[in-house]
Amino acid sequence: MTQAKARGPYAKTAARRAEIVRAARDSFAEHGFTKAxxxxxxxxxxxxxxxxxxxxxxxxxxxxxxxxxxxxxxxxYGLSRVAGMDELAPHLGELLRHHQKSPxxxxxxxxxxxxxxxxxxxxxxxxxxxxxxxxxHFAQGMREKADRGELHAGLAPEHAATLLQSVLNxxxxxxxxxxxxxxxxxxxxxxxxxxxxxxxxxxxx
Numbered sequence: 001m002t003q004a005k006a007r008g009p010y011a012k013t014a015a016r017r018a019e020i021v022r023a024a025r026d027s028f029a030e031h032g033f034t035k036a037x038x039x040x041x042x043x044x045x046x047x048x049x050x051x052x053x054x055x056x057x058x059x060x061x062x063x064x065x066x067x068x069x070x071x072x073x074x075x076x077y078g079l080s081r082v083a084g085m086d087e088l089a090p091h092l093g094e095l096l097r098h099h100q101k102s103p104x105x106x107x108x109x110x111x112x113x114x115x116x117x118x119x120x121x122x123x124x125x126x127x128x129x130x131x132x133x134x135x136x137h138f139a140q141g142m143r144e145k146a147d148r149g150e151l152h153a154g155l156a157p158e159h160a161a162t163l164l165q166s167v168l169n170x171x172x173x174x175x176x177x178x179x180x181x182x183x184x185x186x187x188x189x190x191x192x193x194x195x196x197x198x199x200x201x202x203x204x205x
Contacts, residue, residue, distance in 0.1 A: 017055050020045045021069055024062040029104040033063060033112060033123075060122040063112075067126055070109070085141040089191045092168065093184040099172065100183075107176055110169070135161045145195060152194045160194050 023044035027036040038059060042052040056062050074095070099106050116123040135158070142157035151160060167190050171183040 013055070016045075016047070017065075020047070020052060020055055021062070021065045025066045025069070025105070025108075028063070028066060028112075029108040032108075033059070033115070038062075063122055064126065067112075067123060070105070071130070085145050085195075088141065089188050092187050092191075096168075096172070096184055096187065100175065103176060103179070106172055110173055110176065113169075131165065134165055137161075138164050150195055152196055155194055163194070164190070 020041065024036070024041045027041045027044060030036075031040070036059070038052055039049050041062065042049045045052065056065070112123055113127050115121055116127040118124065138161035139158045142151055142160040145151040146157050151157065167187060171181075171186060175181050175183045
């Protein structure tokens with residue numbers, strides 16, 4: 001009985017935290033992380049400034065929660081469904097189209113990644129780790145391709161992984177500047193260039 005009663009407050013706390021994180025994400029996207037204020041976030045979430053501080057100590061804590069939520073959504077949206085590198089091209093195309101539905105979040109992500117290049121930025125460690133994990137994930141798949149003779153001759157798997165990350169990041173930045181730009185086609189073309197079924201033959205990625 002006691003355990004059942006305890007679930008109510010915990011559920012309400014989780015729901016309230018989720019509302020605050022969504023409000024923070026919207027505020028960061030509209031104003032940028034630096035200019036967004038805790039009072040604006042609290043107002044968007046429909047609570048007092050003191051109420052917000054009950055759940056999050058400061059804006060850095062909120063930033064961490066926003067970034068973690070985005071990673072969770074992205075993983076659930078697609079990465080968890082990719083069984084191998086042969087499915088990578090259609091997945092990345094789908095993921096880019098998903099990002100294009102929320103350009104303000106794409107802009108926030110790119111701005112934060114650039115700002116986090118400063119070692120003293122609150123998201124610096126997060127982005128360093130995220131890029132490391134992403135490269136490692138892609139590099140593993142590239143090594144599997146190389147072992148089957150399906151990676152472009154002379155291209156190291158680690159280099160292919162870094163290049164793929166750069167292509168994805170650069171295309172999204174260019175799309176924010178020109179929404180008429182096709183960014184899905186170039187991703188498919190890039191993978192066609194680096195994947196091959198046999199030495200010298202283009203692959204069907």
